[in-house]
Amino acid sequence: MFSPSHFTAVLLFALCASVVFGITMRETPRRMLRYGIYCFVLFVGSVIVLSWGMYLIAR
């Protein structure tokens, strides 16, 4: 059984979803790459921000 940490699972999820979003939502390879990176950063960044938010609320 593959048991990644929560953050590893987030990174894997963000990577796969960003590849599909980048290719399907833009038209040229350069814009696909930029949009894919943008989506990946948004996925991971929002997880980090929300995690810190929940950590501070729980204290």
Added chain:
Amino acid sequence: MAGSSNSTPPGTKAASQQGFVYLPLIVGWLVPGAGHFLLRKWGRGILLALAIFSMFALGIAMQGEVYSSAHDILEMLGMVGDLGSGLLYIVSRVLGLGVESAQVTTADYGTRFIVVAGLLNVIAAVDAHNLRTGRKPL
């Protein structure tokens, strides 16, 4: 008119509407990335197939649940998402992959991975259809 040709340049809307326009949509749904392969978009097809296969395989490896029944609305929605994977879903059901119900946290993540892989495959298949119809430039 002199110099004009009956052949339609590839990539134009007229050229893209010849034949069965739903073939890339159906093939892309059945096999991730295959819709783009039909349109000779090899690079995009390989990346899409890798991303969707990986996500589905990771979900199975995390012992995620493959929905097989629809007793309530959440299971029904999960099954609709799973069905988006096309043949991957059918093969996983035939081989008995996945678990009946997620017991641990990573298995719950795995279930989401499998559902999202199906939803991403639907997006990829619709993209292949848009390329085929000319709605998105080749």
